[in-house]
Amino acid sequence: MNAPHLPVLLQEVRRVFVPLARGTLVDGTLGYAGHSHALLADHPHLRLIGIDRDQEALDFSRKRLEAFAERTTLIRGDFASVVAGMSPDDFQGLLADFGVSSLQLDKRERGFSFESETLDMRMDTRSALTAHTVVNTYSHGELTRIFADYGEIRSAEKLADRIITARTQHPIDTARQLSALAREHFPTRGKIHPATLMFQAIRIEVNDELGQIDALLDALERLRPSGAVIALITFHSLEDRRVKQRFKRWTRSCVCDPLAPRCTCGNDHHLGTLPARKPIIASRDEQRSNPRSRSAKLRTFVFKEAHHEA
């Protein structure tokens, strides 16, 4: 079965989950099951809970994982609420490979690509907010905020001005029109499309991508699944910063005020360990053969074993 998406850092993810011979793995971003398929094949006793917001991805993966159907449960939903509804013993590993898949980007009707004839960008086509609504109804202040915060665009305010001027004359109905505005606004630099950061910002807003990551981390912090291995793959600094800071906080053993003269907290507050301080990145070969992998960073965290009272 030809997958429409190449999984990034596949060998590295397989290595991270070597200890997961038994138990249940949650794949929070199942996509086209590239990672899940390999992990189910590696571990004949592993069970999988695969989550995706995108029905097309789930339909594809259901077929791809047919040989493992007895060990597989697929759920349509967002990973933050599905994981928040679980109990700590429900899983022993969790993988998330954030962002959009190549298929979502390439299918013009999904409205993620620069040349799309629609303006949609929803991963879950049941949700109410589309890119069309953001671009055509958000206030100047709201547009400036998302361009500045989610696209880290320095000229966010001017870009918002340009959009408001354009849409006052005629609604902006397609991604292609939006790309044309970006071309007028940004000087072309190298091979990167001038609309890249603007599209990233709108996509993050439409899918609440950063809110989802924060809520997933909140759920894990609350659940503290005993001994569980967590592997998260991020694609830009806004995502990576969140994961990095939260994992670091989870390793802190002493939670006293840094100005306190001595530790009074018991110095036993760490939730687990970081197997590596630095993120794992793609090899040169992978970066050459899969351009998406160039910005991928894999960070892992291992929750400590809970000692149940006898």
Ligand SMILES: C[S@@+](CC[C@H](N)C(=O)[O-])C[C@H]1O[C@@H](n2cnc3c(N)ncnc32)[C@H](O)[C@@H]1O
């Ligand atoms: C980069 S792809 C994952 C690819 C997958 N690892 C593979 O090997 O085929 C990301 C997938 O996660 C889904 N996704 C992104 N954010 C999500 C969320 N908050 N909840 C559920 N699914 C999400 C997207 O719909 C997309 O299918």
